[in-house]
Amino acid sequence: MKKSLNIIVASAIIILIAYGVYFNIQQQRSIDRSKLPLKVENSIGFQRWITNLKNNDFVIEADEFTLKEENEIYNTKWITVNSIDEEGMKEKYDKTIESMKGVKKVVFSPSGREFIDYRNEYRDGYQPNEAHFYGLKEDKVIDARILDCSARANCVFDRAYFLDNDLFVISEFSRNIDKKDEMAPACGIDEPCEYTIKIHVIDLINNKRLVYESKPFTAVLSEIVHEL
Numbered sequence: 001m002k003k004s005l006n007i008i009v010a011s012a013i014i015i016l017i018a019y020g021v022y023f024n025i026q027q028q029r030s031i032d033r034s035k036l037p038l039k040v041e042n043s044i045g046f047q048r049w050i051t052n053l054k055n056n057d058f059v060i061e062a063d064e065f066t067l068k069e070e071n072e073i074y075n076t077k078w079i080t081v082n083s084i085d086e087e088g089m090k091e092k093y094d095k096t097i098e099s100m101k102g103v104k105k106v107v108f109s110p111s112g113r114e115f116i117d118y119r120n121e122y123r124d125g126y127q128p129n130e131a132h133f134y135g136l137k138e139d140k141v142i143d144a145r146i147l148d149c150s151a152r153a154n155c156v157f158d159r160a161y162f163l164d165n166d167l168f169v170i171s172e173f174s175r176n177i178d179k180k181d182e183m184a185p186a187c188g189i190d191e192p193c194e195y196t197i198k199i200h201v202i203d204l205i206n207n208k209r210l211v212y213e214s215k216p217f218t219a220v221l222s223e224i225v226h227e228l
Contacts, residue, residue: 034066035062040199045169053224056226058219065199066213070211074144080143081140083139084140089141093141097112105120109165113137114165118157118159118170130147131146150180152184154173154174155173156172159171166205171198171199173197173224189221192219198212198213199211
């Protein structure tokens with residue numbers, strides 16, 4: 001009798017464990033990776049961005065974005081890494097950080113040790129269509145062209161914000177043409193053109209950049225994104 005009871009109890013435990021594993025797998029599958037992550041959608045930065053667009057008579061919702069691509073972000077061609085202990089590096093780092101405080105279209109991480117410079121202008125060796133990441137991670141100073149976009153596509157980075165010290169978002173307006181298409185006809189920022197919005201979610205810890213893109217729409221870029 002006791003042996004039978006033990007078998008029943010053991011079987012019940014196995015069934016419960018199997019059900020728990022199955023439930024977790026099904027729950028993970030139910031999460032739609034193709035949609036903008038809730039951590040982004042619910043962030044203050046994203047909500048302010050959406051509100052600002054609505055104030056400029058441009059309405060778009062979070063569920064209109066779908067995952068387009070996933071890339072690694074670190075590229076030896078685009079990044080330099082130096083130890084903070086190298087001669088003169090601490091002074092250079094401190095000077096760079098201080099010089100960026102209060103600069104428009106430069107945003108700092110919550111720790112204040114890193115920043116993203118997404119100014120639509122030439123500066124410090126960077127092009128208007130390039131976003132610059134600079135900061136201190138542990139004892140390493142990282143200086144990177146973290147993102148670029150197609151100047152031919154009238155691209156502009158209009159907002160950037162940190163979700164935490166290692167995760168940040170950059171939004172991009174650009175014409176709905178292939179980034180590498182050098183033959184696409186020109187269309188000025190004061191003319192109606194077909195655009196999409198890309199939301200770049202950049203994860204420094206996992207070396208990932210997730211790109212979410214809206215459906216195409218026709219607009220005059222200078223009427224949506226000011227100070228171009």
